[in-house]
Amino acid sequence: MVADTANTLPIENEPTPSIPEAGSQEAAINIDRDKGNFFYNTTYAYDAGVGLSEATVHYITDVKKEDEWIRNFRLKALDVFHSKPMPTHWASKDLENIDFSKIRYYLSQGQKPSRTWEEVPDDIKRTFERLGIPEQERKFLAGVEAQFDSEAAYSKMKDSLSKEGVIFVGSTEGLMEHADIFRPYFGKIIPTGDNKFSALNSAVFSGGSFIYIPKGVKVKQPLQAYFRINAENFGQFERTLIIADEGAEVTYMEGCTAPKFETSTLHSAVVELVALKGAKIQYITVQNWSDNVFNLVTKRGLAEEEAEIKWIDCNIGSRLTMKYPGVILKGRKARGEVLSIALANNGQHQDTGAKMIHMADETTSNIISKSISIGKGRATYRGLVHIPKHLKGCKNNTECDALLINTDSRTDTYPAIDVRGAANQVQHEASVSKVSADQIFYMQQRGLSETEAMSLSVNGFVNDLTRQFPMEYSVELKRLIDLQMEGSVG
Amino acid sequence: MTAALDIRNLCVSIGDKPILQDFCLVVPKGEVHALMGPNGTGKSTLAKALAGHPDYTITGGEVYVDGENIVGLEPDVIAKKGLFMAFQYPSEIAGVSIANFIRAAVQARLPEGATFSATGYYKDLYAQMDLLKMDRSFTSRSINEGFSGGEKKRCEILQMLMLKPTYAIMDETDSGLDIDALRIVSEGVNRMRGPQMGALVITHYQRLLDYIVPDKVHVMAGGKIVKTGDKSLALELEAKGYDWLSTPLEAVTA
Ligand SMILES: Nc1ncnc2c1ncn2[C@@H]1O[C@H](COP(=O)(O)OP(=O)(O)OP(=O)(O)O)[C@@H](O)[C@H]1O
Ligand SMILES: [Mg+2]
Numbered sequence: 001m002v003a004d005t006a007n008t009l010p011i012e013n014e015p016t017p018s019i020p021e022a023g024s025q026e027a028a029i030n031i032d033r034d035k036g037n038f039f040y041n042t043t044y045a046y047d048a049g050v051g052l053s054e055a056t057v058h059y060i061t062d063v064k065k066e067d068e069w070i071r072n073f074r075l076k077a078l079d080v081f082h083s084k085p086m087p088t089h090w091a092s093k094d095l096e097n098i099d100f101s102k103i104r105y106y107l108s109q110g111q112k113p114s115r116t117w118e119e120v121p122d123d124i125k126r127t128f129e130r131l132g133i134p135e136q137e138r139k140f141l142a143g144v145e146a147q148f149d150s151e152a153a154y155s156k157m158k159d160s161l162s163k164e165g166v167i168f169v170g171s172t173e174g175l176m177e178h179a180d181i182f183r184p185y186f187g188k189i190i191p192t193g194d195n196k197f198s199a200l201n202s203a204v205f206s207g208g209s210f211i212y213i214p215k216g217v218k219v220k221q222p223l224q225a226y227f228r229i230n231a232e233n234f235g236q237f238e239r240t241l242i243i244a245d246e247g248a249e250v251t252y253m254e255g256c257t258a259p260k261f262e263t264s265t266l267h268s269a270v271v272e273l274v275a276l277k278g279a280k281i282q283y284i285t286v287q288n289w290s291d292n293v294f295n296l297v298t299k300r301g302l303a304e305e306e307a308e309i310k311w312i313d314c315n316i317g318s319r320l321t322m323k324y325p326g327v328i329l330k331g332r333k334a335r336g337e338v339l340s341i342a343l344a345n346n347g348q349h350q351d352t353g354a355k356m357i358h359m360a361d362e363t364t365s366n367i368i369s370k371s372i373s374i375g376k377g378r379a380t381y382r383g384l385v386h387i388p389k390h391l392k393g394c395k396n397n398t399e400c401d402a403l404l405i406n407t408d409s410r411t412d413t414y415p416a417i418d419v420r421g422a423a424n425q426v427q428h429e430a431s432v433s434k435v436s437a438d439q440i441f442y443m444q445q446r447g448l449s450e451t452e453a454m455s456l457s458v459n460g461f462v463n464d465l466t467r468q469f470p471m472e473y474s475v476e477l478k479r480l481i482d483l484q485m486e487g488s489v490g
Numbered sequence: 491m492t493a494a495l496d497i498r499n500l501c502v503s504i505g506d507k508p509i510l511q512d513f514c515l516v517v518p519k520g521e522v523h524a525l526m527g528p529n530g531t532g533k534s535t536l537a538k539a540l541a542g543h544p545d546y547t548i549t550g551g552e553v554y555v556d557g558e559n560i561v562g563l564e565p566d567v568i569a570k571k572g573l574f575m576a577f578q579y580p581s582e583i584a585g586v587s588i589a590n591f592i593r594a595a596v597q598a599r600l601p602e603g604a605t606f607s608a609t610g611y612y613k614d615l616y617a618q619m620d621l622l623k624m625d626r627s628f629t630s631r632s633i634n635e636g637f638s639g640g641e642k643k644r645c646e647i648l649q650m651l652m653l654k655p656t657y658a659i660m661d662e663t664d665s666g667l668d669i670d671a672l673r674i675v676s677e678g679v680n681r682m683r684g685p686q687m688g689a690l691v692i693t694h695y696q697r698l699l700d701y702i703v704p705d706k707v708h709v710m711a712g713g714k715i716v717k718t719g720d721k722s723l724a725l726e727l728e729a730k731g732y733d734w735l736s737t738p739l740e741a742v743t744a
Contacts, residue, residue, distance in 0.1 A: 441565055445569050447653070449566050452598060463585035
């Protein structure tokens with residue numbers, strides 16, 4: 001049933017490039033020591049083809065059997081996307097190298113997410129096993145969703161949480177089956193027209209996590225989503241909305257990888273968080289994109305009275321990442337925090353930062369950003385802290401530290417801090433340091449190779465931040481840093 | 491094969507500037523030699539060049555570690571061949587604790603297939619720290635960051651005790667140490683002394699040599715050894731300074 005449907009749906013675009021021949025089925029192609037860099041051949045039942053038009057949007061909506069309001073939401077977003085220019089007047093010109101007409105916007109095998117790993121199709125299961133997802137689930141997670149290209153292949157949450165009323169589903173299921181909960185906030189924290197890429201996501205979104213934590217429920221173990229790009233020329237556009245009701249608490253972790261392809265790949269997600277009165281949301285990202293990925297993600301949270309939103313955002317890999325997680329501090333005493341690490345290796349540009357919009361008295365925000373530039377890698381920090389004049393007792397602390405390895409690395413800092421009124425406190429510190437040849441020599445004299453020496457300095461540089469992260473996450477991060485450093489020394 | 495650190499006709503330049511010319515010195519395994527000489531004469535240059543510092547270009551000569559020429563090898567390879575250098579000015583590395591740093595160094599030296607024992611490591615580390623009268627709290631401090639001059643030197647010796655080199659070059663390890671620290675550090679060095687280790691102790695002060703009694707004393711000037719003697723040479727230098735050595739040398743080379 002699944003395979004046929006594809007033909008009955010309108011495909012006006014070119015047919016997809018043929019999937020590599022069977023025969024190489026067993027062997028993963030392109031393996032190197034980089035954990036995420038491999039892919040298994042996969043046959044897709046649903047494929048929106050190459051290029052972006054209204055037909056693409058109709059195709060996605062039809063495949064998903066969505067309600068009309070969602071179709072209209074998407075179509076409107078597509079118009080907004082077309083009408084907005086690329087933000088190259090302030091951002092990297094490299095954005096111009098994204099060819100929207102060569103990207104595939106929707107690929108899936110057409111199955112519903114499985115509740116057990118046994119039911120997950122073999123090729124997909126092998127991928128996630130290799131990435132260690134089922135193992136992590138057994139060890140320390142309360143729930144997992146594993147997305148493969150456009151759709152989740154696996155989704156499972158501990159029964160105890162379902163009994164407490166926790167909802168953890170994909171975006172389609174969230175909007176269709178729990179519209180009463182999610183629709184009021186969907187696209188409200190990040191409106192379609194926020195930026196060109198939020199508009200693109202709104203037009204073609206698929207997958208992602210919709211999570212609702214009922215009043216007072218504190219989810220102790222993290223919920224995790226893993227986003228995997230498997231296909232070449234593909235764009236992944238997951239959509240996430242997390243609502244923590246009054247007094248609820250949740251930690252969400254997302255991981256992402258893609259194999260190294262010759263052509264560029266696009267990842268453009270929208271993530272909205274809503275923390276109602278006294279709720280706490282911690283959102284952790286472990287990004288390890290290969291360096292052909294354009295990673296253009298919009299992330300923002302809304303914190304009501306005494307609520308707390310914390311973004312822990314670590315950007316490793318990708319060709320260009322543009323991401324500025326933000327918190328709108330709407331209620332009195334709300335707290336917002338962005339702790340971020342960006343590692344820009346040769347050929348990579350990490351353009352990251354944070355936004356804190358204070359809208360009530362006694363709101364506090366904290367931004368700690370650490371960037372590492374290696375070789376020709378480039379790291380840019382952009383911050384925005386806004387505290388209007390009429391507010392009292394607001395506090396912001398911003399720290400930006402950059403570490404340069406090799407002289408031609410480049411780092412830029414644009415901290416826009418717009419604070420009015422004497423009744424508010426702001427603290428801003430920035431530092432740039434270098435790993436000197438003498439430091440490397442010192443470490444080498446003790447027997448560490450150049451790579452190990454650089455890894456150690458980078459880990460040391462981020463150490464005071466990572467110490468605040470959950471254990472499993474720090475370990476993974478250290479491993480990713482070591483991998484990056486291996487690739488950076490000749 | 492001679493079990494020795496054998497430096498033959500070593501020529502070292504920094505940029506275009508020659509610092510060492512045909513420098514020769516042999517430190518047999520099991521002996522401790524002292525190297526003295528006026529400021530700027532090239533003692534630290536010698537130490538760094540031996541250890542393979544990329545800024546110090548070796549333009550001629552050989553350095554044999556137990557018969558194997560190490561000239562041109564990477565610093566970490568040289569280190570793993572058993573050459574250790576205690577720095578005159580150790581680098582600070584933010585965020586890397588002493589415990590983790592030494593641990594990484596120990597792990598890097600493990601022979602292939604050998605497994606690292608964390609409990610064994612900490613036992614050894616604490617024992618050596620006790621020896622050097624270092625407080626346990628030091629293990630979690632970032633390496634050399636904010637350390638006093640004396641603490642840095644003590645930390646260098648701690649690393650030496652942990653890494654157990656076959657040849658150690660100590661570059662002015664005594665400078666910055668107070669009297670008690672000098673004694674403690676010297677005791678640490680003396681404990682390592684034995685048929686399995688050779689050491690070259692660079693110092694300006696005869697006082698150190700009361701604690702670490704050298705088998706030989708070399709005096710360096712103008713990038714070369716100008717005089718070699720026993721412990722009494724250091725006493726003589728203390729009394730007369732370097733001038734009496736350099737005058738005849740200039741007469742000879744003129
Ligand atoms: N990186 C460098 N760049 C340029 N010149 C250098 C460098 N390092 C050392 N020199 C020069 O080389 C010469 C020898 O210096 P070195 O540090 O080896 O002397 P030293 O004998 O160790 O002196 P001290 O007793 O003061 O420690 C000096 O003239 C010094 O200025
Ligand atoms: Mg010196």
